[in-house]
Amino acid sequence: xxxxxxEDVSVRFGGVTALDGLTFGIDEGQICALIGPNxxxxxxxxxxxxxxxxxxRGAVVFDGRDLLSLPPHGIAGLGxxxxxxxxxxxxxxxxxxxVMVGAHASTTxxxxxxxxxxxxxxxEREGRARALEVLERVGLGGYAxxxxxxxxxxxxxxxxxxxxxAARPRLLMLDEPASGLTHSEVGELSDMIRSLRDEFDxxxxxxxxxxxxxxxxxxxxVVMEFGQKxxxxxxxxIQGDERVIGAYLGGxx
Amino acid sequence: xxxxxxxxxxxxxxxxxxAAIVAPQVLGVSDVNLLSEIIYLSTAALALALITGxxxxxxxxxxxxxxxxxxITMILTVDYNVSYVAAGLISLGAAFVVGLIIGLPALRITGxxxxxxxxxxxxxxxxIVNRLGDITGGSVGRRLVPREGYGDWDRLQEVxxxxxxxxxGFRAPDWTGLANDQWRYYVFLAIAVVVFVLxxxxxxxxxxxxxxxxRDNETxxxxxxxxxxxxxxxxxxxxxxxxxxxxxxxxxxxxxVSPTSFTIVLSITLLVAAVLGGANSIIxxxxxxxxxxxLREAVPAGSQQYTNVIFGxxxxxxxxxxxxxxxxxxxxxxxxxxxxxxxRAAEEFKAALEAxxxxxxx
Ligand SMILES: Nc1ncnc2c1ncn2[C@@H]1O[C@H](COP(=O)(O)OP(=O)(O)O)[C@@H](O)[C@H]1O
Ligand SMILES: [Mg+2]
Numbered sequence: 045x046x047x048x049x050x051e052d053v054s055v056r057f058g059g060v061t062a063l064d065g066l067t068f069g070i071d072e073g074q075i076c077a078l079i080g081p082n083x084x085x086x087x088x089x090x091x092x093x094x095x096x097x098x099x100x101r102g103a104v105v106f107d108g109r110d111l112l113s114l115p116p117h118g119i120a121g122l123g124x125x126x127x128x129x130x131x132x133x134x135x136x137x138x139x140x141x142x143v144m145v146g147a148h149a150s151t152t153x154x155x156x157x158x159x160x161x162x163x164x165x166x167x168e169r170e171g172r173a174r175a176l177e178v179l180e181r182v183g184l185g186g187y188a189x190x191x192x193x194x195x196x197x198x199x200x201x202x203x204x205x206x207x208x209x210a211a212r213p214r215l216l217m218l219d220e221p222a223s224g225l226t227h228s229e230v231g232e233l234s235d236m237i238r239s240l241r242d243e244f245d246x247x248x249x250x251x252x253x254x255x256x257x258x259x260x261x262x263x264x265x266v267v268m269e270f271g272q273k274x275x276x277x278x279x280x281x282i283q284g285d286e287r288v289i290g291a292y293l294g295g296x297x
Numbered sequence: 298x299x300x301x302x303x304x305x306x307x308x309x310x311x312x313x314x315x316a317a318i319v320a321p322q323v324l325g326v327s328d329v330n331l332l333s334e335i336i337y338l339s340t341a342a343l344a345l346a347l348i349t350g351x352x353x354x355x356x357x358x359x360x361x362x363x364x365x366x367x368x369i370t371m372i373l374t375v376d377y378n379v380s381y382v383a384a385g386l387i388s389l390g391a392a393f394v395v396g397l398i399i400g401l402p403a404l405r406i407t408g409x410x411x412x413x414x415x416x417x418x419x420x421x422x423x424x425i426v427n428r429l430g431d432i433t434g435g436s437v438g439r440r441l442v443p444r445e446g447y448g449d450w451d452r453l454q455e456v457x458x459x460x461x462x463x464x465x466g467f468r469a470p471d472w473t474g475l476a477n478d479q480w481r482y483y484v485f486l487a488i489a490v491v492v493f494v495l496x497x498x499x500x501x502x503x504x505x506x507x508x509x510x511x512r513d514n515e516t517x518x519x520x521x522x523x524x525x526x527x528x529x530x531x532x533x534x535x536x537x538x539x540x541x542x543x544x545x546x547x548x549x550x551x552x553x554v555s556p557t558s559f560t561i562v563l564s565i566t567l568l569v570a571a572v573l574g575g576a577n578s579i580i581x582x583x584x585x586x587x588x589x590x591x592l593r594e595a596v597p598a599g600s601q602q603y604t605n606v607i608f609g610x611x612x613x614x615x616x617x618x619x620x621x622x623x624x625x626x627x628x629x630x631x632x633x634x635x636x637x638x639x640x641r642a643a644e645e646f647k648a649a650l651e652a653x654x655x656x657x658x659x
Binding site for chain 2: 094096115116117118119120121125126128132133134135136137141144145146148149151152153154155157158159160161164168171207211
């Protein structure tokens, strides 16, 4: 059974139909790539799953639970974390604190406990240590105390990745993680996504334009155009699909 | 790294603590009262730093919460023989609830619009006080002493003595051997230390990070699981409660509560104090309060009306030139230094890597 099921989801913005009856599923442990030309509706789908956008129709079911009945802040607690195509870091916090914000839903401590300080000290130390571990894991151990702005773009993207990982997610959604990275960085990132998946038992939903990366690491590829799914299958099959080549792979990305 | 003790910092804190404890022993009454006023203003500015600096909800109405604390304290102690301690706690609770109620509609408005709505709160407050003239004393205000004709004067005097209430207002208990102004200062100091430590705890916790995340990037906060509405409303309530504690201090310090003390001017002064020092910090409000009261003392008597103009201009200049205030400038320099260190480390690492690759290639 699929971990995430997107069922007949439609989203309209005025006259624009961003998602048009989109249906697909991701099995647990898979890396599923979502590809399609700009404006196909990939980010919109992420925002529907995050509950930032309302769906006009359809359902999104995660591990048997209907996501569309939850508030936006209720999603992270189920084990869904994401990065943003256009960075969404908290500029007023250090890199480490940004990563710790990512762990918000998987940690505890409300206003009363936080005001009093004492009962949360130990937990705070634990959370800090874990966040540092995650930063080390993505190669940013030395950046913990820096502010989360004014750093190279690739570094900022990796901070977002660390923040998403800190949530201990079951489903990790990455929106164009390789955009703006150099050739060697893209290779590094591909290896990292694969090994993170194995290490943390992740299921990954990946939106990406780098075809080498997509075809290299995905178990399954979903191809979108104008808010609809036009193909769905393993990379080898997608690469040979004439409709996909016509719509996307052939053209200039 | 961050767990190790910063000795220089510890030394500064100890020095300040000693100075704060010794000061009333060596200073005259008016100077001690000036220090008490700085504590009052710091506490009120802290309330604003929390809501505006850390959580990003701009409030131009916090003078009303300070006024609420002062009036509730005055009315309860004078008319109802409630002790100062109980009056403080009751006004704190009341301000918390009112803060929550005002925080709810604040969810739907942000930025400049919230500033305007809270501004209305600040302008409304003196009018409400005037409307309720029977208990508030109207535009003249009231003193914090039992008035003749209000119940049994002799009994009030007796009760008042027991509850530190006298014709001199907040009175030092005999066992302390302190003068009234000294006692008041120490009580303020103790309360402020508790309030500042609580707020510091909050800002350095999971909740505190959530508050800053809401301020800087609501989407990121929400996706990370921070319940925005709940956090904003609770912060409004806590901030209002802290402002009411400052209001309690005001009543106790001045023995006199009148609507002219809680106009929009106070609200703006609080914002200046918070922004001046650095609204996004715990020390900032103290720096702001010291500067504002120091400035007022430095301006010759007779030209006091210009201080408001100075504050107004200072606020605009500050927000444009140094949005992080004094603390912000300090932090920025620290950040820049750390960033340079990190970049240098990264470059050295890269150079070492290239050197290694070169030897492997040979
Ligand atoms: N918040 C929004 N308001 C209006 N239109 C939007 C909004 N978000 C996305 N769209 C539109 O929906 C379509 C899909 O956009 P998007 O999901 O960002 O595509 P992709 O991520 O695949 O490039 C585009 O036509 C875009 O202009
Ligand atoms: Mg997109």
